[in-house]
Amino acid sequence: MAASTVRTGPCSPAGLRQLAPVAASTGRTGPGGPAGLWRLGPVVVSAGPGIGWLVVTAALRCAAGHDSRRGGIGRRIGGFAVGMTTIGLIGSGNIGGTVARLAVAAGYDVVLSNSRGPETLRDLVGELGPKARAATAAEAAAAGDIVVVTVPLKAYDNVPAEPLAGKVVIDTNNYYPERDGRIEALDDAETTTGELLQRHLTGAKVIKGFNNIWFEHLATLGRPAGSPDRSALPIAGDDAAAKLVVTEFLDRIGYDTVDIGPLAENWRTQRDTPVYVGVYGPYGAAGTGASAEDVRKAVGEAKR
Numbered sequence: 001m002a003a004s005t006v007r008t009g010p011c012s013p014a015g016l017r018q019l020a021p022v023a024a025s026t027g028r029t030g031p032g033g034p035a036g037l038w039r040l041g042p043v044v045v046s047a048g049p050g051i052g053w054l055v056v057t058a059a060l061r062c063a064a065g066h067d068s069r070r071g072g073i074g075r076r077i078g079g080f081a082v083g084m085t086t087i088g089l090i091g092s093g094n095i096g097g098t099v100a101r102l103a104v105a106a107g108y109d110v111v112l113s114n115s116r117g118p119e120t121l122r123d124l125v126g127e128l129g130p131k132a133r134a135a136t137a138a139e140a141a142a143a144g145d146i147v148v149v150t151v152p153l154k155a156y157d158n159v160p161a162e163p164l165a166g167k168v169v170i171d172t173n174n175y176y177p178e179r180d181g182r183i184e185a186l187d188d189a190e191t192t193t194g195e196l197l198q199r200h201l202t203g204a205k206v207i208k209g210f211n212n213i214w215f216e217h218l219a220t221l222g223r224p225a226g227s228p229d230r231s232a233l234p235i236a237g238d239d240a241a242a243k244l245v246v247t248e249f250l251d252r253i254g255y256d257t258v259d260i261g262p263l264a265e266n267w268r269t270q271r272d273t274p275v276y277v278g279v280y281g282p283y284g285a286a287g288t289g290a291s292a293e294d295v296r297k298a299v300g301e302a303k304r
Contacts, residue, residue, distance in 0.1 A: 088144020090137045090159055091151040094215040095172050099148055102253040104131050113140040138163055146249055154180040156197050165203030168242045172210040174271050189304055194263035205242035208266040209235045217280040217287035222254020232256035232292035234299055236266035258295045268302040275299050
């Protein structure tokens with residue numbers, strides 16, 4: 001439903017204006033204040049870092065006719081394609097391979113790559129079937145409407161930047177000094193892993209996601225929309241439209257989304273924070289899941 005067709009109801013201008021006083025009464029939202037989901041008729045809005053973010057996010061959802069129960073093929077949000085798109089993967093290890101399996105199961109095409117070359121992905125492509133193919137990193141970046149970067153953090157500056165210009169990029173990286181070496185800006189809390197990749201990919205819209213969940217939990221905890229035991233995943237990013245694209249993708253592969261704010265806040269989901277891995281169940285054991293409320297609570301408890 002285009003924005004120009006909205007006349008009355010929760011997505012009308014009047015409906016959006018009604019949200020502003022409600023948001024205003026809460027004060028600051030997000031990890032540093034009272035957070036939650038606000039419902040605007042059929043539209044559920046994740047409370048972000050401020051009132052303006054809340055209302056803008058609601059407006060974008062309404063303008064896009066967002067409803068996770070509909071197919072939405074061919075829709076666009078802020079210039080980004082949503083619905084049935086191609087997922088490019090730069091890195092196809094545990095997280096990348098799991099995301100690829102979930103994406104194919106949800107009806108997406110996937111283009112996989114790794115640092116060792118397309119020929120090393122033959123078995124995974126064979127498992128995934130005709131909706132998957134292997135390529136170089138640059139080819140996967142060019143082919144993907146959404147591109148998942150899931151490489152060791154120490155290799156982030158090897159990710160091809162030019163073919164990712166203008167695209168939504170999901171960054172799964174975490175900082176492990178024993179693997180990545182010391183990165184002074186991260187040690188001194190001057191920046192975050194997501195901001196590092198965003199600075200490298202200056203033309204892309206980077207959204208932090210998938211970095212706080214063990215791949216076997218990710219593979220098994222997805223549930224249909226509306227399921228009482230559905231789990232949620234946190235995301236962080238600086239572009240509202242790109243966040244909505246990622247939210248759509250996560251919904252299709254079986255997860256709710258908790259928006260924790262800009263990339264500067266993605267330290268709240270890194271290693272050794274309350275929302276990292278254990279909130280979904282013990283590492284190495286079957287997952288028990290984490291609702292949006294569970295995730296928001298854990299994110300709010302993070303300390304630097």
